[in-house]
Amino acid sequence: MRILVVEDEVDLAHTLHTGLTAEGYSVDLAHDGRQGLWMARTGEYALVVLDLMLPGLNGYKVCAQLRREGNATPILVLTAKDGEWDQAEALDTGADDYLAKPFSYMVLVARLRALVRRAAAVAPPVLAVGDLSLDVAGRVCRRAGTRVELTPREFAVLEVLARRAGQAVSKADLLYHAWPDEALDPNLVEARVSALRKKVDAAFRRQSLQTVRGTGYRLVDDRERD
Amino acid sequence: MRILVVEDEVDLAHTLHTGLTAEGYSVDLAHDGRQGLWMARTGEYALVVLDLMLPGLNGYKVCAQLRREGNATPILVLTAKDGEWDQAEALDTGADDYLAKPFSYMVLVARLRALVRRAAAVAPPVLAVGDLSLDVAGRVCRRAGTRVELTPREFAVLEVLARRAGQAVSKADLLYHAWPDEALDPNLVEARVSALRKKVDAAFRRQSLQTVRGTGYRLVDDRERD
DNA sequence: CTCACCCCATGCGCATCCTGGTGGTCGAAG
DNA sequence: CTTCGACCACCAGGATGCGCATGGGGTGAG
Numbered sequence: 001m002r003i004l005v006v007e008d009e010v011d012l013a014h015t016l017h018t019g020l021t022a023e024g025y026s027v028d029l030a031h032d033g034r035q036g037l038w039m040a041r042t043g044e045y046a047l048v049v050l051d052l053m054l055p056g057l058n059g060y061k062v063c064a065q066l067r068r069e070g071n072a073t074p075i076l077v078l079t080a081k082d083g084e085w086d087q088a089e090a091l092d093t094g095a096d097d098y099l100a101k102p103f104s105y106m107v108l109v110a111r112l113r114a115l116v117r118r119a120a121a122v123a124p125p126v127l128a129v130g131d132l133s134l135d136v137a138g139r140v141c142r143r144a145g146t147r148v149e150l151t152p153r154e155f156a157v158l159e160v161l162a163r164r165a166g167q168a169v170s171k172a173d174l175l176y177h178a179w180p181d182e183a184l185d186p187n188l189v190e191a192r193v194s195a196l197r198k199k200v201d202a203a204f205r206r207q208s209l210q211t212v213r214g215t216g217y218r219l220v221d222d223r224e225r226d
Numbered sequence: 227m228r229i230l231v232v233e234d235e236v237d238l239a240h241t242l243h244t245g246l247t248a249e250g251y252s253v254d255l256a257h258d259g260r261q262g263l264w265m266a267r268t269g270e271y272a273l274v275v276l277d278l279m280l281p282g283l284n285g286y287k288v289c290a291q292l293r294r295e296g297n298a299t300p301i302l303v304l305t306a307k308d309g310e311w312d313q314a315e316a317l318d319t320g321a322d323d324y325l326a327k328p329f330s331y332m333v334l335v336a337r338l339r340a341l342v343r344r345a346a347a348v349a350p351p352v353l354a355v356g357d358l359s360l361d362v363a364g365r366v367c368r369r370a371g372t373r374v375e376l377t378p379r380e381f382a383v384l385e386v387l388a389r390r391a392g393q394a395v396s397k398a399d400l401l402y403h404a405w406p407d408e409a410l411d412p413n414l415v416e417a418r419v420s421a422l423r424k425k426v427d428a429a430f431r432r433q434s435l436q437t438v439r440g441t442g443y444r445l446v447d448d449r450e451r452d
Numbered sequence: 453c454t455c456a457c458c459c460c461a462t463g464c465g466c467a468t469c470c471t472g473g474t475g476g477t478c479g480a481a482g
Numbered sequence: 483c484t485t486c487g488a489c490c491a492c493c494a495g496g497a498t499g500c501g502c503a504t505g506g507g508g509t510g511a512g
Contacts, residue, residue: 417459
């Protein structure tokens with residue numbers, strides 16, 4: 001369970017990091033709005049804790065932008081003021097909950113847990129790119145409705161690519177996200193992608209897993225197009 | 227049996243907590259409407275005791291919001307006034323019963339017990355996945371109509387899987403939910419699943435209990451399709 | 453006491469993944 | 483257009499660890 005904390009105050013960021021890590025979450029930190037937006041886009045977080053007062057790009061804009069892009073990751077907003085106006089605006093831009101500073105740590109954890117649980121119950125955990133679908137909860141992969149058996153590692157790699165469909169994902173990123181303990185050899189990725197292509201592309205005469213030479217790979221919808 | 231008490235008056239909250247705990251319930255407290263709403267949303271409570279007069283978000287709104295979200299947890303409302311109007315409005319927003327303050331503790335417990343019982347009777351306590359059915363209340367398991375004898379632990383494991391049919395459930399999750407006192411060894415799960423497969427699958431030439439390597443297990447309807 | 457249940461330890465089988473190597477492909481520079 | 487170097491695809495063999503099955507013994511219920 002991965003959580004992104006976007007917070008520029010180093011003390012608070014540090015506190016949140018250690019605290020949430022102790023709760024059993026994997027915590028990543030972003031120190032400004034732009035970085036936060038970038039990291040959140042990967043879609044790999046179960047929840048984003050977002051401060052409203054941020055250098056660069058403020059929290060409202062990060063939140064609004066993510067929602068505009070169709071990203072449905074639950075967002076818990078931290079706000080210094082507790083005026084009604086502040087809350088209203090935050091929730092209007094698409095945040096799922098807010099918390100006024102200073103806040104009780106217990107309350108934060110409770111709200112956060114509730115958010116994660118609700119999101120899991122509501123959000124359809126199915127990633128789709130063209131006629132390729134990944135049921136993340138069920139660990140089931142389908143191409144045009146017919147089921148494709150994937151090994152755990154293959155599924156992990158494909159999931160990362162699907163979460164960033166259309167974007168090129170570097171091998172370093174794939175290694176980082178699909179290999180729990182850090183591995184280093186880019187060949188690992190190449191080997192898994194090769195296996196994936198057989199099952200997911202070649203077996204269906206398709207080419208949705210593209211190589212981006214010098215960078216990595218990209219998963220696209222290849223049904224129409226030139 | 228878990229109960230949520232949403233009550234801002236600390237004395238009353240404390241009284242309820244100790245009293246209901248003595249009755250054998252597990253009691254959680256929320257001190258305002260907003261917190262109450264969040265906790266109730268988790269859906270893990272057999273009943274919610276809800277004061278109408280609350281800071282932040284009043285009881286009417288909490289109740290209405292929960293019902294709007296499809297949450298069917300029984301709600302027992304506590305109201306300071308006992309006017310007809312008050313009662314009507316509470317019941318209209320979806321509460322299941324009300325009690326005017328001051329109330330007798332005995333009456334509260336009785337009403338509460340009745341509510342829990344009624345809810346249990348109304349909610350269909352039969353989980354079905356394909357032709358496999360689990361009568362949770364009666365602890366009866368059937369495959370295609372014929373009865374299958376399960377031990378308590380086996381039933382608990384199968385119930386968890388059935389509640390999340392189609393999804394992969396991790397061994398850690400199964401351990402957490404099917405072993406009351408925390409256990410740690412994943413082998414416990416493997417052993418129970420192994421026994422379950424014999425009774426529920428092998429005896430019927432079926433394969434509804436699937437292994438999801440590296441993750442856990444999944445219960446599916448295996449009669450049709452891929 | 454008897455019996456059912458289930459924890460616990462163990463060994464085996466096999467899927468999965470890594471390793472290393474070879475041949476192929478791409479792209480830029482000559 | 484050709485050449486060259488770097489990058490990539492893919493294969494086969496072998497190690498690792500996961501998951502399955504089994505049974506003995508402890509424990510609690512009736």
